[in-house]
Amino acid sequence: MSACLFLLGVSHEFEGVAALKNITFSVSKGECIALLGPSGAGKSTLLGLLDRRLELASGEAEVLNKPLSKGQRISRKDRSDVGFIFQEFALLDRLSVYQNVMNGRMGHTRRWPSLWARFEPQDHLIVARALADVGLADFADRRADQLSGGQRQRVAIARCLAQEPRLILADEPVSNLDPSRAAKLLELITSCANEDGTAVIFSSHQPQLAQRFADRVIGLRDGEILFDCPSAHLTQKDVTQLYDGFYPETDLRVVN
Ligand SMILES: Nc1ncnc2c1ncn2[C@@H]1O[C@H](COP(=O)(O)OP(=O)(O)OP(=O)(O)O)[C@@H](O)[C@H]1O
Numbered sequence: 001m002s003a004c005l006f007l008l009g010v011s012h013e014f015e016g017v018a019a020l021k022n023i024t025f026s027v028s029k030g031e032c033i034a035l036l037g038p039s040g041a042g043k044s045t046l047l048g049l050l051d052r053r054l055e056l057a058s059g060e061a062e063v064l065n066k067p068l069s070k071g072q073r074i075s076r077k078d079r080s081d082v083g084f085i086f087q088e089f090a091l092l093d094r095l096s097v098y099q100n101v102m103n104g105r106m107g108h109t110r111r112w113p114s115l116w117a118r119f120e121p122q123d124h125l126i127v128a129r130a131l132a133d134v135g136l137a138d139f140a141d142r143r144a145d146q147l148s149g150g151q152r153q154r155v156a157i158a159r160c161l162a163q164e165p166r167l168i169l170a171d172e173p174v175s176n177l178d179p180s181r182a183a184k185l186l187e188l189i190t191s192c193a194n195e196d197g198t199a200v201i202f203s204s205h206q207p208q209l210a211q212r213f214a215d216r217v218i219g220l221r222d223g224e225i226l227f228d229c230p231s232a233h234l235t236q237k238d239v240t241q242l243y244d245g246f247y248p249e250t251d252l253r254v255v256n
């Protein structure tokens with residue numbers, strides 16, 4: 001399988017404090033990766049770099065064949081090839097659920113639409129399907145700021161699905177959902193991997209969900225990769241060491 005992205009010796013600092021240290025891994029097209037790690041481990045920072053919201057200052061990286069280097073010009077199409085589900089949802093509160101999800105289609109319009117009517121019938125079909133997929137078809141006209149946390153999270157997921165990106169980056173995409181819906185929606189997000197080469201990377205605080213839905217799990221602790229292995233190989237020992245920071249006879253694996 002060809003590479004969707006790679007990072008080579010990537011480090012990141014916030015005002016002199018290291019958030020990521022010497023990160024190296026690659027992701028193939030169609031692969032689904034779970035990022036695990038305690039709070040502050042660097043998961044959101046890593047996703048932010050891949051999304052270009054944070055600038056790559058150290059190391060080398062490429063996403064969808066485009067380097068993450070400083071000053072690199074990225075077209076609207078390249079931008080829309082990467083979909084992001086934010087930890088804080090990033091919805092436009094005064095817009096309706098439908099309009100928020102339609103925003104995911106912006107990168108597919110020929111010109112930047114100044115009017116709502118510029119979207120094609122196909123865009124409306126895709127938005128309606130995404131809303132149905134996340135169970136919000138009946139909430140299409142509701143303002144985003146009149147939703148519960150879990151409903152807002154589902155709008156963010158629908159917006160990303162409607163975008164039809166080639167890479168989905170999802171930062172704790174189901175953290176606000178009840179266990180049953182969390183599993184269903186994570187299945188929906190991760191099923192986007194494989195079908196047409198789209199890759200998915202999601203962060204999570206739930207190792208069981210990671211193991212169930214990802215092909216591979218990467219464990220981050222204090223900005224470093226502690227393990228990178230097929231999800232079927234993840235052990236309780238890996239998980240304990242990741243969250244508690246200690247386990248006798250460390251079993252460190254790196255599989256790429
Ligand atoms: N904008 C920022 N300015 C300064 N430090 C930051 C900033 N964002 C993150 N950090 C620091 O970088 C480190 C990694 O943070 P990050 O948000 O990537 O962790 P995380 O693994 O996503 O945690 P969580 O599970 O709580 O979301 C932490 O020590 C955090 O305090």
Ligand SMILES: [Mg+2]
Nearest residue numbers: 043044087171
């Ligand atoms: Mg985070």
